[in-house]
Amino acid sequence: MPKVLEIKEPYPPGDFAIWIVIYIELLTFGLFFIGYAFSRRLNVQMFNDSQLFLDKTAGFIDTLILITSSYFIVKAIQSIKNSNRSDISISSIVASKWLLATMIFGGIFLINKLLEFSDIFSQGFSLSSNMFFMFYFLLTMFHFMHVLLGIIIIFTIRQKVKILGYGPTDYVGMETGAVYWHLVDLLWIVLFALIYILR
Amino acid sequence: MKYSSQMVAKPYFIFALILLAGEIVFGLAMGTQYLYGDFLFPAIPFNVLRMVHTNLLIVLLLFGFMGATYYLIPEESERELWSPMLAKLTFWIFAAAGVATILGYLFVPYATLSASLANSFWPTMGREFLEQPTLTKVGIVVVVLSYILNVTMTVITGRKTTISVILLTGLFGLAFFFLFAFYVPQNLAMDKFFWWFVVHLWVEGTWELILGALLAFVLIKTTGVDREHIDKWLYLIIAMTLISGLAGTGHHFFYIGTPGYWLWIGSIASAAEPIPFFLMILFAYNMAKNRRIQHDNKIALTWAKGTAVMGFLGAGVWGFLHTLAPVNYYTHGTQLTAAHGHLAFFGAYVMICFTMISYAMPILRGRPHGNGPKSQKVELASFWMMVLGMIGLTLALTVAGIMQIEMQRLPDAAHAVGFMETQAAISKVYMVRLAFGVMVLLGLLTYFYSFFVKEEKVYA
Numbered sequence: 001m002p003k004v005l006e007i008k009e010p011y012p013p014g015d016f017a018i019w020i021v022i023y024i025e026l027l028t029f030g031l032f033f034i035g036y037a038f039s040r041r042l043n044v045q046m047f048n049d050s051q052l053f054l055d056k057t058a059g060f061i062d063t064l065i066l067i068t069s070s071y072f073i074v075k076a077i078q079s080i081k082n083s084n085r086s087d088i089s090i091s092s093i094v095a096s097k098w099l100l101a102t103m104i105f106g107g108i109f110l111i112n113k114l115l116e117f118s119d120i121f122s123q124g125f126s127l128s129s130n131m132f133f134m135f136y137f138l139l140t141m142f143h144f145m146h147v148l149l150g151i152i153i154i155f156t157i158r159q160k161v162k163i164l165g166y167g168p169t170d171y172v173g174m175e176t177g178a179v180y181w182h183l184v185d186l187l188w189i190v191l192f193a194l195i196y197i198l199r
Numbered sequence: 200m201k202y203s204s205q206m207v208a209k210p211y212f213i214f215a216l217i218l219l220a221g222e223i224v225f226g227l228a229m230g231t232q233y234l235y236g237d238f239l240f241p242a243i244p245f246n247v248l249r250m251v252h253t254n255l256l257i258v259l260l261l262f263g264f265m266g267a268t269y270y271l272i273p274e275e276s277e278r279e280l281w282s283p284m285l286a287k288l289t290f291w292i293f294a295a296a297g298v299a300t301i302l303g304y305l306f307v308p309y310a311t312l313s314a315s316l317a318n319s320f321w322p323t324m325g326r327e328f329l330e331q332p333t334l335t336k337v338g339i340v341v342v343v344l345s346y347i348l349n350v351t352m353t354v355i356t357g358r359k360t361t362i363s364v365i366l367l368t369g370l371f372g373l374a375f376f377f378l379f380a381f382y383v384p385q386n387l388a389m390d391k392f393f394w395w396f397v398v399h400l401w402v403e404g405t406w407e408l409i410l411g412a413l414l415a416f417v418l419i420k421t422t423g424v425d426r427e428h429i430d431k432w433l434y435l436i437i438a439m440t441l442i443s444g445l446a447g448t449g450h451h452f453f454y455i456g457t458p459g460y461w462l463w464i465g466s467i468a469s470a471a472e473p474i475p476f477f478l479m480i481l482f483a484y485n486m487a488k489n490r491r492i493q494h495d496n497k498i499a500l501t502w503a504k505g506t507a508v509m510g511f512l513g514a515g516v517w518g519f520l521h522t523l524a525p526v527n528y529y530t531h532g533t534q535l536t537a538a539h540g541h542l543a544f545f546g547a548y549v550m551i552c553f554t555m556i557s558y559a560m561p562i563l564r565g566r567p568h569g570n571g572p573k574s575q576k577v578e579l580a581s582f583w584m585m586v587l588g589m590i591g592l593t594l595a596l597t598v599a600g601i602m603q604i605e606m607q608r609l610p611d612a613a614h615a616v617g618f619m620e621t622q623a624a625i626s627k628v629y630m631v632r633l634a635f636g637v638m639v640l641l642g643l644l645t646y647f648y649s650f651f652v653k654e655e656k657v658y659a
Contacts, residue, residue: 017435024439024474031467127460134460 014176036135050132059196069105070185073178099158106151153177202273204280211266218259225252230633263552270559276357296338361430366412372405388456395451403444421500423492432482443471450522462524469522473515483507496569499558509546529608535600542593571654578649584642591635599628
């Protein structure tokens with residue numbers, strides 16, 4: 001039987017270095033998640049009572065925003081990946097628009113989070129209020145900084161896209177940024193479920 | 200040597216090595232005092248010895264970094280140093296101020312020194328590592344600023360590389376965080392915050408950038424590996440260093456009257472702190488494996504690989520041994536901390552100075568391919584004597600620390616052994632520590648000897 005030869009996509013996508021970063025990030029957040037779970041077990045009632053002060057709807061909207069932004073960055077990569085040399089300038093314009101949309105959604109997430117922090121602070125809660133709010137602030141603020149960094153990375157990628165820096169055979173840089181953005185997305189999904197929902 | 204202005208590095212390297220000899224001698228004197236409390240008393244009491252020992256360390260590393268920078272920057276920037284004269288002037292000012300300060304520590308009671316040198320006008324004295332009189336601190340700022348000016352002007356008017364940019368970022372960080380030495384809050388917990396903003400953010404933040412840049416430079420020169428390949432590693436290491444190092448400051452804020460969230464921030468961030476050091480090992484060995492040239496200066500590459508391994512052990516492993524809050528509850532301030540301090544400073548920072556000196560000094564002395572084989576052999580012996588000496592010393596201090604924890608920290612108040620009684624029980628371990636300390640000194644003397652080894656003439 002003849003063998004069907006397939007051209008394999010390089011795996012994992014993106015630069016190898018980003019995967020080292022991702023594993024380290026997962027390890028760090030993982031330790032925080034485990035710490036949260038253990039602390040919660042020691043005082044379930046206090047954790048449940050404190051959780052009521054969080055706005056689940058806002059958290060859910062944040063989740064949708066991040067997932068949608070992840071879709072946008074995939075579309076940006078696809079438009080470059082599926083282009084050919086003749087239409088690279090048009091594809092780059094399209095990719096640039098998708099990336100802009102990703103950044104805008106990331107920005108909306110940050111604004112939402114700032115409003116949420118302001119609301120929680122105005123209710124008199126801080127890092128020192130109790131164990132639940134300590135984890136809430138540490139995790140969400142740590143994640144906030146990741147989103148901010150992600151937007152900066154996407155901004156840099158977009159600048160390169162605008163000068164036709166990527167093409168159908170050279171888009172590793174874009175994938176590297178996208179992989180990081182998906183990590184930020186993934187972390188939020190776990191964080192949202194753990195801190196806002198789980199009772 | 201590509202640029203004549205690189206020659207200004209030479210006196211910095213020589214002076215750094217002299218200071219290192221002084222540091223080790225004072226360390227040995229202290230090690231002896233642990234065994235014989237009256238040794239050198241009342242001429243030089245323990246607190247003065249300790250102050251001289253730690254201050255010499257800081258000053259020698261600054262000299263080492265400055266020398267390394269003055270050698271590296273012209274080559275990276277592909278131009279002469281902006282002002283070799285300023286670098287020479289800075290050397291003499293810094294050396295004179297450093298010597299005067301050390302002599303002041305040795306011959307003038309600290310309280311008198313404090314009263315006579317404007318400390319009451321602007322109190323900054325009395326904190327570990329930062330004992331320098333306010334006037335000396337101002338001098339350090341002036342010297343460091345002139346050094347940074349010189350380096351910055353060279354970099355911005357020449358070729359910009361990842362190495363030079365990261366080195367410069369580290370230097371700016373070094374200067375910026377030293378400014379916290381000028382603020383001493385009344386509140387003791389707050390005081391610790393600002394003290395660690397200097398000490399921790401130097402050694403586990405900005406200095407690591409300097410270390411990474413210097414290591415990368417020597418690796419490029421001795422392995423011939425592509426700059427592009429090295430740059431990627433460097434960015435990764437630096438990013439991890441900054442993230443884990445900045446948040447890792449939290450491990451210094453355990454149980455000193457600070458809020459409880461520091462226990463979590465400090466513990467988790469510290470767990471990530473060994474990672475950049477581990478990446479440095481991968482980096483150094485990967486570069487050595489993929490080398491494109493066989494540089495004759497083999498010993499420089501040995502020092503580079505040694506720095507990565509010993510930095511990981513000292514700063515990474517020995518640091519992590521006691522940075523988890525529940526562990527630190529028992530280990531805080533024991534000899535385990537001293538074990539970590541010794542191996543980290545030696546492994547990461549003293550050894551990177553040796554790496555640079557071993558690479559650059561032969562070139563500065565007119566031997567572009569490194570010292571001869573005989574000299575390198577002697578240097579290799581000195582490498583192992585110092586490395587094994589420091590490992591032995593660290594293991595001894597670790598045993599001492601564990602004994603302290605077992606006798607003083609773990610038992611309840613009724614059963615805990617007193618401080619002096621514990622010290623007496625540890626005395627044999629202190630003797631082992633001293634013996635390894637002597638080995639380190641002998642290693643350094645052997646290193647000095649390697650400069651004077653005469654090679655046999657080869658006749659055609």
